[in-house]
Amino acid sequence: MFPTQAGWTLAAMTGAAFGASRTTGAGWAMVVVALAGATLLHGFIAPALHIRGARAVACSLSPSWVAGHPQHVELSMPRALRGARVRLLVPETSWVRVEVAGRGRVVARFAGRGVFDRVVLEAHCAAPLGLVRWRATRTIALEHAVDVGPRPAEVAPPEALLSDLHAPGGGSWARPGGDIVSSLREYVPGDPARLVHWPASARHEGLMVKQLEQPRLPTLTIVTDLRGAADAAEAAAERAAGYALVALNAGAPVRLVTSQRSGMVDGAVSGPVDVARRLARATAGPVSRRAGTEGFVLLVSCAGDTLERGVSA
């Protein structure tokens, strides 16, 4: 609760009027003082009553977020907060006026990654007179925790990775999509003519078509070590997310090694949501590559990124 400029001005002028009344004997000035005092009291009490409705606010969020990306939050206001303005501090929203009760959506964004099981709401109200502004913050527990992954950094795979990934018989992250024949089957109308395997068709006495599969790229294991300064750790998490998404887009299997509250976790991730969730829960703790890791190992840390060759790479 803090007086506004108008509130301070009115209080100061009321004090001056009181002094004038006491030193000049002007009764009307004292009447003005009484009415101004009552106005200040009204300006003090009314917003406190209006803002009480903030206690009944509920909100729901989608379970997966990425830091910095705007998403909708659904707010439920069972009571009108006339003259009040409301915003979420975590995740961040801009101020909105709440004139009527109901359920509606506001655009919010989380500033940083993490696992959030509650949101923080802030309400300000000085209505109706604007003399004293009441501030209320309320922590609203969420039904389900929200994972907020880091904003993926714009990264390019390390040069060494690019050059070493041109494995014999395999594809490359730089040229994804190279086909290999895994088997043959009988032609089904509609199959493209380019897939007909003519030598086999000749031997088989019927058209045979090639069954293709994506070239099997080497697994990229991203070891994310977030020990270090907070900013550097967040930057590392963002780079790790960037590497993981680049690899996934290229079709490479990706494993993430992170430290969580429960200990070190080493597991495959299958898409952006998975990556965001894993990195949302990552904490600063000891991590290490598992012995016998296949493919490539990318160590992402606050100090920098290092590519290592795995067992079969």
Next chain:
Amino acid sequence: MKVLQRLRQVNGPGVPEESIAFRAWVLVAVLAGEVAVLREGAGTSALWFACIVGTPLAFVFSHRTRGREHLLLKVGLAAALIVALARFTRTVTGTEVASVADVQVPLAELFLWIQLLHSLDVPARRDLMFSLASSFSLVIVSGILSVDTSFALVLVVWGPAALAALVCSERSTATGLARFEPAGTLGGVEARGRAFVAMALGVVGITAVGGSLLAVLPAAGGARTIAFPFRSAGGGGDILGSLSNPSLGDADPLSGGEARRGTRFREDVGRGAASYGYYGFSRSMDLGVRGVRPDDTLVMRVRAPAADFWRGQTFDAWDGQRWTLSDEQGTRLSREIPTQVPGEELGVPEVAGVMSAQNFVQTFYVERPGPNVIFGASRMDHVYLASSAYALSDGTVRAGARLPGGTVYTVVSRRPQVTEQMLRDASASGQHLDPAPFSRYLQLPVIPDRVSELARSVTATAPTAYDKVRALEAWIAANTRYSLDPPAAEQDRDAVDQFLFEDRVGFCEQIGSSLVVLLRSLGIPARLVVGFTPGERNPFTGLYEVRGKDAHAWAEAYFPGVGWQGFDPTANVPLAGEASSLSAGSGAWSYVSRRLPPLPRELVVAAGSVGAAVVSWWGGSLAIGVLSARRARRRARSWADRSLVRLERAGARAGRGRRPCETARAYALALEVHDLASTADVRALADAIDKDAFGPAPIDDGERARAEAVLTLIEAGP
């Protein structure tokens, strides 16, 4: 350069205010403030015209040009303000300033000019709020200048307009914000209706609470008064201190008129007298005159921090029927402002230590032409008077000119802080009074023996002079009756004797005179004083409204070491040392109710109930708000949080603190309290904490009780 940039930043134009309603309410408030000051006599007719016509035009101009840069206009306004300030300075320095009262009107005019000029440049919300604050200043200034109840009209207009402007201003601050738009909103008409009801309730509530605050706030004025207004209304030629009272018609002492025994005032003598004219304000006062009571015409208003009797003049010579002044011509006092009044009772020594250290300031606003007597509480120290002044030997003062309606003068008295005990001690201390200076206050004609016999018998058991006075007062109060229509006075009959032993019916002149004569017969110096009772206090203006019927006569007795003290068997003369402090609103209800037409009891009860309900609602809301806030603070920490804290404390006592990344479950199990609780119980406790903290709903009471039991065991320790 930086300073210039900073100045530009501070004075930079704000965001133009688009709300016409806000602008209109501010305009109404500003106009109300301007009119309030103008009607108190500030400004010329040109300023009237400029304010009433110019202000709305200035507001319209300002609104239409709100988006433009106004560099030239600002320069012009600054120049005009400098001119107005110079004019104010010249006015103030050109006159002899005796107190802040002398600069009130020029200052009010300066405020008006500032307000008017500023109205030309109010493009943004900040500027409009400044105008609103400025209008508040004007209302305060006019409230200081106002002495009548018509100022209430100003408040009735200005108050709601200012409130509406504040509401609009607060809404304006949220104009740029996005709106939370849920489905199913209220319609515009209904919302406006609710806003109107809320506004009306706010006005009623503020009025009710403001009324309550008036009962708590101290009364206006006090010992630190710094305003001593005085003003001549003109039309009064110098009469060299002679007594004049035009309200007595042809009985005006200046023209030699006199009301004598056996006549009826306004019929036989005093033809042409005003209905409020009091024959006591003359050179003589004959107790045989009848038909003398003035009506309830308002004759003057008195601004004073407390009620007192406004003394006018004293009579010392008594011939058995008539009082006269033995000292007719006063001494001209110096023309300095303020004018010092010679000490109380010339030639009579004053004993130090009794006088109050605090000034008692009274300002008299003369409403009707009356005597040129300067009224004031005992004892006058100095006066602020536009004309010359003359002091009489009894310490009273006369103006050197007539005092027509509109005259204002201020008297500063130093009231002796006398208490009953002081008077008793003074008269019992055995201080011998030298009768020589008091001979005229002990003088008596030949009075019937039964009068002095009565005085002796009534005061036989009274040990001190003070007790004698009180005993005589009590006897008169018990054995005589106040009446405005006493029997006719008999020719050549002692008026006091007739009153005490025959009629026992009379008005204040008979009663006061009897007390004086009885006291003088006991050797106690006494005199008759004429003046006014305090009148009715107007709780709004803070002024005492003195009417013709408040004219009064009472007795004064002299106490060695203390001085003169008033006594009155018919009215209570307050002792200054026993005065109680007054609240600003004291007497408001009776003042208002006396002026209202008789209302049905049901209406009064209903209005009172509504007022009480509004005040109760406010108070109740405040109480609920405070309690709710306290409960909310208590609830802010959930059971899970509190339980975890208890667990951590128990663990810390056992030498195992909780690690930063340790969950409640891991910590509980790590405490190794197998000797206190089973692992299953500890796990259940941890589960309960986790479930309560992170589950969709708090755990049930049974689960909580089981967890609490385990927690208590762990806390108890081995």
